[in-house]
Amino acid sequence: MKNAILKLLLVVLMVNTASAQEWMKNLEVAQALATVQNKMVLMVWEETTSYQYPVIVKDNKGRTILINNLFEDEDVSPLIWEHFVPVIVSEYRYADLYEKIKDKRSQKYIDKFNDDSIKIMDINGNILNVDYLTEELQNISTLIERYSINTAFIAQELKDYKQDKNFYSAYFLASKYLDLGMYVNKDVRANIVELSNIYLEEAKRFVNQEDQGEQEGLLQRCNLLGLHEELLLKRPKKVIRQLKKLKEEDIVESNKPFIAFLYYTAYMSVDKSEEAEEWKSQISSVNLKKAQLILNLNR
Template structure:
């Protein structure tokens, strides 16, 4: 882990002395800075011959109000004529295109075409969230892309979506689901495609509906697809939490009380109850 942290410290020192207007040009370095500073990556795909790109530089990115918001991100400019592989990876067919990425390079937001100052500010304000909650998970995943590490990131993004505004909640839920797909691919690659399938199912269906506020569908999904006597010990607390929270939100006091008593027996009950109150 020390081999990972030391380059971060060097890059942090460099970044702290840089201004918001000083774009990075290395995707790999931007990823490391993003992890070290608990920020998302703001990517501008551009080219020297692109008129709208130059207009964004002069009218949008150079604006002091925009730059103040940019300080909440790791700014990265990618010249599509230089970074052809990266441009291909993100299917860049027209420019300018602006992305907000997590430190692993997964897409949080993608916009196409020129944006004036006002639109850029609206976008940046929406996604001005730190990702300290996921820092250790990012580090673990950077060190080893495994199904277990991808699943931990997915779980954290589900939790993360509880705390963001409704306007962007679905974007982070989509990102969480994307990491669940990555988890399944990695488990398959690792030779155990059914690993943690029950927990993945609880997140994919019941927890997603719970976060969205569809409490009746949460209960229905649990009733239909997850029988209590089939729940594995490691998922028991989370299962009880889902039922308790859904019934509590539905103001079904009798059922909420039943599942609260079950939830209290779990070793992580305090954290789960706090999370329940947040939803």
């Protein structure tokens, strides 16, 4: 552990001095540095760097400028380093990285993973900009505007998951990503929800490793978090329909406050304040504030 920390400190020192303009070549070290700096990782495949990679970027006067090669321009590199930790990943890593996501991701995610475009990842290697339409010329300024996210808000959950992947670390990271989704650029919110859902699906796969008597309640809680996702995507009517399908006898006691939060927020979102009021007394002050944030997003 001490050696790893010393290695990371050395990398940080190098990044801040002579090697500041160079992209990193080791994904794990880049992820470690992103952890320290509370940044996302900007990743490309090594083969992409073997040819001219033109991009466009806005200068400090708002003018759009063509950059002939992203990987050689001395002005763009510091800009990228300011907002991300950039890394070039060897093609030899492809098989190992693909194996981790095979049969666990959507086809559009796999397509993004495979292509030559820029990938914005969290420190666990999950891609955020899956839906970002890749123009003929990628706009670096737009990437920064949308995906330069300070991850300090979810830093603890990211670290907990990285250190020990289990139901709780995956679930709480998924939940925290949804909280983060309330504060990011609105154009990125759906991407954040999809990233959260990656961890939610993983949490579901971990359920069978927990005590058998708790598995039903944990799986139900995962399904409820899925409805929380729908609230961020402005689908409150769907949330209400799904909640009404729950039978009282099937509801786990520990999940009742979560259900109250979902009902309250969904009813308020469709301007049914009387129905929402029935649930308000069962909601904590923290979740009332969270509900208000969601309502503000949906207006």
